[in-house]
Amino acid sequence: MTTYTARATRDNDRYWLVHIPELGHYTQARTVSEIETMARDLIVTLKGLEPDAVDLEVDIQLPGTAQEHLERVETLRTQEAEARRAAAAEARAAAAELKRAGLSLRDIGKLLGVSFQRASQLTSDV
Structure with a gap:
């Protein structure tokens, strides 16, 4: 071919x-x-x-510096995805530690800025 x-x-x-x-x-x-x-x-x-x-x-x-801008967009999107994964891992770690400390799911949710249902999901392995 x-x-x-x-x-x-x-x-x-x-x-x-x-x-x-x-x-x-x-x-x-x-x-x-x-x-x-x-x-x-x-x-x-x-x-x-x-x-x-x-x-x-x-x-x-592409015209002008548009390609450079698009490459920067891709770099920033990759960094954003990595930051989201890191933030999710930190949220899980914080939720687990707060649950082990005896806090309620509502309190954990409030401290993490998520619903108590999400706090329950984050602590399901604890």
Whole structure:
């Protein structure tokens, strides 16, 4: 199976220009979601292949520093997920310690800022 590359750049304010360098041909797409479909269609039409016989890598060239912003978004989302996991572990540890200290589920919930039902879930293993 041959791998093709679809390089998409914003042509004007209306279309994405999609270049297939292995073929030296171009096509257009109106939206990002159409880029792969249009590139694949061009390849199968020119090469006479079945659509599932084409391995396609899409490379979208973004304007300005947009790619840097998107990479930063991904980094921050990863950090957010890690922070949420750490916070959940700390909440479970605090709830367990408070339960062992004899506090009620309502008090534990109030101290943790959760419902007493959630406090019960957090302490179910204690």
